[in-house]
Amino acid sequence: MTWIAKPRLHHPSLSRNAVGYTRRDYEGKVSTLCAGCGHDSISAAIIQACWELDIEPHRVAKLSGIGCSSKTPDYFLGNSHGFNTVHGRMPSVLTGANLANRGLTYLGVSGDGDSASIGMGQFVHAIRRGVDMAYIVENNGVYGLTKGQFSATADQGSVSKRGVANSDAPIDLVGLALQLGATYVARGFSGDKAQLVPLIKGALGHRGVAILDVISPCVAFNNHAGSTKSYDYVREHNDAVNRLDVIEGRAAIAVDYDPGEAIDVVQHDGSVLRLRKLDPDYDPTDRLAAMAYVNLHQARGEVVTGLLHVDPAATDLHGHLGTVATPLNQLGAAELCPGAAALAKINAALR
């Protein structure tokens, strides 16, 4: 019920982060999604992640496509500009926005229908280009707003609420992201906030494409027996490969683990991704090994979660294009217009 204003009262005990904001300052309007929707847990995790990262809310641009998931940016970061774009086309709008101002943090929110069906083309091409963004797919395997049709990520053989089995093969967005060269690929579960918040923090701090596939059960249409995107199914089949801690650059790095138990990955912004291994053989910096692992375990019916791949030497679209450090939207005629004298020369060469 978005017309109900949230009370602006701040409890005095609410702590402030390094940039002076409380967690409440990262909230948005009241959600209009169904009670128990996994998406609301993801919104809460985004709020927590941004607060912990000391990001100024207005320096985040949040963009989404169309669908239940794409409504959520209205429910967090109320002091950020948001853009509810076109179904399946958030990646292109985010790309353009990113080109215009490289100084902001870009958060794309999409769903499985929005990204894997109508928006598949834009999903893959934004990854190819290396757009610097955190792209969260709130993946529930169904179309919620149109009341429960299968989406392209629904597993073959999974059964709809109406009892119909899905005969089409699923699209695995994590597998695609790995194959296309995304430099940060993770999968989370909306029912595991402790795992999810660090994954979002790592994605927001990553310079390059960060794809975060979050299994987010739809309580209205896809949380029954026979579904492979229900709370119960994911809990039973969750294969977490690691636990992530994001240690910001200014924090002292304390060694509190045995050698071989964790991997530290230093990102561009100086932050450290510390991965506590849950699977002793899993090395997320090895992309090809990650692809093999994910494929193997998914074939066994497991839902592989955690930070699946990170490339510490990631680059981004602005790097590829060689753009100036100043955001393009700050450049004026003095920097952009060659002027009348140059035009006179052009005219002379055209005679």
Add this chain to the structure above:
Amino acid sequence: MTPIAAVNDFVVKFANVNGSGSASANELFARAILRMGVPVSPRNIFPSNIQGLPTWYEVRVSEAGWLGRRGGVDLLVQMNPQTWDADVAELPAGGYLLYDSSRPLPPGRLRDDIVVLGVPLTRICAEHYQDPRQRQLFKNIMYLGVLSVLLGIDREAIVRLVGEQYRGKEKLLEANLGALDLGRAHALAHFPDGIGLQVRAADAVGERIFMEGNAAVALGMVYGGATVCAWYPITPSSSVAEAFQKYCQKFRAGEDGNRHAIIQAEDEIASIGMVVGAGWNGARAFTATSGPGVSLMTEFIGLAYMAEIPATIVNVQRGGPSTGMPTRTQQADLLSCAYASHGDTRHVMLFPEDPTECFAFAADALDLADRLQTPVFLMTDLDIGMNQRLCAPLAWDDARRYDRGKVLSAEQLEDGREFGRYLDADGDGIPWRTWPGTHPTRGAFFTRGTTKDPWARYSERGPDYVYNIERLRRKWRTAAGLVPAPVPAAAAQGARAGVIHYGSTSPAMAEALAALAAAGLHLDALRLRAFPFPQSVLEFIEGHERVFVVEQNADGQMRMLLVNEFGVDPARLVPVLHYDGTPITARFIVDAITAVLGASPVRPQPERVT
């Protein structure tokens, strides 16, 4: 048979094979005549193909300065056996045929009512060059040498042009001049007196420049401050983005990096998505496309209209719909652009007449898109975009500042200024906007399509929807006063009939008006340069008994817009429609208007048919 005789007033048509390297020699031909002070207007006539199929280059030489397509041909340079029969048949009696006579023609392939000029180009090349590629390429420059003798084109003019083209590549320069002189030597030996068509030095070119519309659009975008270009290759617009890239490399690349970002997107939907995203975030952005691309973009265009985001879209129109005739010209996308999107939408369109206006309107479109916070279409076509046109020099005033429109700064927000993203604060229908990241606690809003109130809060209430639509109507009326005004051309004597035209029809129209006036038919003309129309357009229509609307599409799309916007009686607006994919001619316009006005037929140029 009397051979055609004309000085500085004829049409030469080159029939070539795609990919044979003829384009550069043909362009040298046109430019050499320009350097002699005689106006020319060349046109590429080509199929949708890369190599092997026929292609034609038609050059109208006109000291009087008529730059529209004339129609007909006086001298045919036939270098393509595939199209021999049809090309030769097109020549009028007394016309000239220059062909490669290296191999004997089968009997009956030549007409006896034309002047036939055979030059063994292949044989001369074979005698002088070993390399097969050179044998092919130098044929072109060689026929240019022959033509320079036949038509009296100044050799020095060609030598200077070739010198400019191959500056720093002396070897190529010498080889080309050698081939040129081989052609000249042959012609001087065999046709020492030239032919009846002659180029004579004049002073009718002046300061004008010779440029393609697509390049002019790209340069206008550079001058106008576009920093983001997202595009998808489509004929005939691709050279806009390619020229933008070229000019940016020259003017926007610094040691500290590039002051531009160009993305070749995966399709037109992504192109416009990027433009909308960049516009939302405060950068000047454009895309260049053609009709099919606009079709794909329509959902985004509707969103940008409703969410009020600046976006500039260049539509280099071609024959449609769908794949249509991608290498032919039309003005057939007016309706699909004017009302692009489902829902109630109306979009600003600009109609440049030539490269000069392509340049100016590209920069204007960026200002208008920012000022009006809406998509703006720059409507050119293949005839302007992909042909070099003699036009006024490009002009830029260094005192000009970019109009970024109503954008609130951090200071204005800090001062507590009221901000309702979709509130008509000034009564002109244009709301204030903020760019993301401006102020920590003020000015943020959530952008969506229609479901909002004036403060950008979610609303599906009818009154909020109506408020928004009525404000957009006010904005539309504001736009009519900001876009380039129509250009009137009053008849020398009082005229009861008028004519409305736009875009690439302009040169043919000017020639037609002169021919009609010479025959005693006087018409006032109005050249439309933008949609929405200012009130002066209605006054023009009401001031004449009858108004011809001349356009290059089959449905009379501009006429429909006029009827729709002004509610005028359709009977007052007489359609003159040319839509076969070739550029409209003065002859066509004169015939159509004369047929209605009932006078005796007049011709802008006497047909030379015996």
